[in-house]
Amino acid sequence: MDEKKERIISATKELIVQYGFKKTTMDEIAAKARMGKSTMYYYFKNKEDIFAEIVRIDSDLFRQKLIDAIQAAYSPQDKIMQYVRTRMLHLKELSNYYKTLTNEYLDHYFFIEKVREDFYSFENKILSDLINEGIQQNIFTPCDIDVVVHMIAIAIKGLEYPLFIQKEQDLERDSKQMMEIIFKGIEVRA
Amino acid sequence: MDEKKERIISATKELIVQYGFKKTTMDEIAAKARMGKSTMYYYFKNKEDIFAEIVRIDSDLFRQKLIDAIQAAYSPQDKIMQYVRTRMLHLKELSNYYKTLTNEYLDHYFFIEKVREDFYSFENKILSDLINEGIQQNIFTPCDIDVVVHMIAIAIKGLEYPLFIQKEQDLERDSKQMMEIIFKGIEVRA
DNA sequence: TTTCGACCATAAAACGGATTTGGTCGAGGA
């Protein structure tokens, strides 16, 4: 039954938010999900599998949110801008929600790497398409798309930095200003 | 006598490179510096003080190297480009040399923060001056200098990222391409 | 097919004694 999986997932999420992944025990999850510990092993291969599922779900929601943001905008610039903006704000939300995980960041779980890589190719695809679209529309000057995308990715990494060191910054403003400069750098000149 | 301080510093550096700061003991330093352990306390307040001095010296060398790089270039663009390039390459060298320290990165020593902050204001000053110079020479369009400097700083953070996660990247190429885009974004249009 | 209690191997914590380590002090040398 799928409702059981749901119970396990949501119990785990609550506990993770409070204690982090490593500190959360299977016994606690079972108690919160109101079922025997063994039962959970009928639905999930192991503890990491639960975590992986959570990450997968959140990751899918994230992607969908980004796609929506792009579709709500018109010009290529606006699409990219909204992409970056939405990405930063959502990431901030996430990093706030899963604050406890930041501490465990060092002992990285292998499957996170997989998700991360998948996300990067998703992002790469999206940005490439948008840049290309801009070039087709004679808005951006023809250029090496891979390079431009790579530069945007680097800029995004720089924008992410404050999140990482838990420093308060106006991500929305910074994102906007950064993208404006980059756009001026790749737009067709009048 | 200053030669003694020198001996202590250099002994400590060698040991740090090999074992890291925490694993290096005062006894080992004393042995390598060929003097009694107590003697070292005549020259330095404590173990951290030695470390702080090393960081200070390296930091000064770093700054000087950056200043030299700037002075060897002519146009504001070239100066900024050489600044960023030199910064990245030196940082890479440093992070390679003090590899052992990367592991201790988490337990951050308070005085490192001080050095870091000082460096940031040094960097801010330099970049501000260069942008301003470019505006005076009618090379860059008049703009909010603080914003532009902040964006360059963010871009630098993004460029630094591969160093942090120990991922191999062509820093020199990336720096160049990133700055080229930013320059196009702030240059006066023909 | 689904649930669970009993059970297991191992990992993590708790412990406590031995050792190491950063740092002090006063005596003594130049």
Next chain:
DNA sequence: TCCTCGACCAAATCCGTTTTATGGTCGAAA
């Protein structure tokens, strides 16, 4: 007065051992 160091100390760290907690299995039963 400047400098050096051996003897010493309190606190931190190490390390082997025991205890406890934890992730995961299995077979019975619903």
